[in-house]
Amino acid sequence: MTKTVLILMILTAAAAMAAAADKDNANLPAGDRAIRNMLPDSEPTLAIWPGQAPDAIAKPKTETVTGAAPKSVLRIRDVSRPTITVCKPKDVPANGAAVIVCPGGGYSILAARKEGADIVRWLNSLGVTGVLLKYRVPRPGGDFKKHHHGLQDAQRAMGIVRHRAKDWGIDPNRVGILGFSAGGHLSASLCNNYDKRTYKPVDAADKLSCKPDFAVLVYPAYLKTTMGYGDFEKIDPLQQADKMSPQRTPPTFIAVSQADGYAGSGMAYFVALSKAKVPAALHVYPGGGHGTGMRAYPLSRWGKEAEQWMRDAKIIPHAEGAANAKKKP
Numbered sequence: 001m002t003k004t005v006l007i008l009m010i011l012t013a014a015a016a017m018a019a020a021a022d023k024d025n026a027n028l029p030a031g032d033r034a035i036r037n038m039l040p041d042s043e044p045t046l047a048i049w050p051g052q053a054p055d056a057i058a059k060p061k062t063e064t065v066t067g068a069a070p071k072s073v074l075r076i077r078d079v080s081r082p083t084i085t086v087c088k089p090k091d092v093p094a095n096g097a098a099v100i101v102c103p104g105g106g107y108s109i110l111a112a113r114k115e116g117a118d119i120v121r122w123l124n125s126l127g128v129t130g131v132l133l134k135y136r137v138p139r140p141g142g143d144f145k146k147h148h149h150g151l152q153d154a155q156r157a158m159g160i161v162r163h164r165a166k167d168w169g170i171d172p173n174r175v176g177i178l179g180f181s182a183g184g185h186l187s188a189s190l191c192n193n194y195d196k197r198t199y200k201p202v203d204a205a206d207k208l209s210c211k212p213d214f215a216v217l218v219y220p221a222y223l224k225t226t227m228g229y230g231d232f233e234k235i236d237p238l239q240q241a242d243k244m245s246p247q248r249t250p251p252t253f254i255a256v257s258q259a260d261g262y263a264g265s266g267m268a269y270f271v272a273l274s275k276a277k278v279p280a281a282l283h284v285y286p287g288g289g290h291g292t293g294m295r296a297y298p299l300s301r302w303g304k305e306a307e308q309w310m311r312d313a314k315i316i317p318h319a320e321g322a323a324n325a326k327k328k329p
Helices: 003-026 030-038 114-124 146-163 184-194 263-273 300-313 318-328
Strands: 064-065 076-077 083-087 098-102 108-113 127-133 175-180 215-218 252-258 282-283
Touching: 003 030, 030 064, 030 076, 030 083, 030 114, 030 127, 083 146, 098 114, 098 146, 098 184, 108 114, 108 127, 114 127, 114 175, 127 146, 146 184, 175 184, 184 215, 184 263, 215 263, 252 263, 252 300, 263 282, 282 300
Parallel strands: 098 127, 098 175, 175 215, 215 252, 252 282
Antiparallel strands: 064 076, 076 108, 083 127
């Protein structure tokens, strides 16, 4: 076989694989297609439920995407088929840690670029596998609370990540969750509601713990029952503050902007964690607002602070230079 023929065979095979991938992507809901466009080197999109999701609403609307232009705010609407998109580090060695990312959007939409794909890329730069969770929105209504579908999806996603940990090169004991706004509420809710699945177990993934090993909450909403800076004792009942403990509750990093009306939510949650002696860090920045991801200074500094927090907690290894500096007297 000549070198030219071999090259042609390789190119033909690559083209066939690309065509098959394009066909597969075309069959995905709009939100998943948008996510794959932002994270083209990710693992195949994985629907987290083998059939219909539990407590599904009747006659759901078709999933849509707005703001797909690169500098726009990409919003995914009407999600009835929740998925995870797993993206491994490519430019730096993977260190085994993984983080499930929960975009915000008031449990109405998902801000899947600035609070999703952008964050997955940042995690990848730290050697962490990012898992973007496209959870169900909008709020289910009826007798269900605003978080009901999201918590089911988050519990299921955490079990799947641990079940597939070996396949994806993940340490099942270093799987965290990171969320923004409503996604921050969802992340905290999983940290405090993992003892029992909120749905009928489906398969082996649901036999594994869905407790996060750590959490990062960025301008989390709804963690107390009032707005503003007062009433820190009025914690969202779903968080079960009376049951928090270092053994039960994952260590947590919280970042808020002083200019955000929801800042008191994250602060109150930090106070509850502190009273229970749960390892926690709170960073308050004078500006940056709400819903800005990593894009608005000075709130955008949360990424550097969270990185250092994860390194100090031995979730991810220290950079070689920093590790050597710590050893000096």
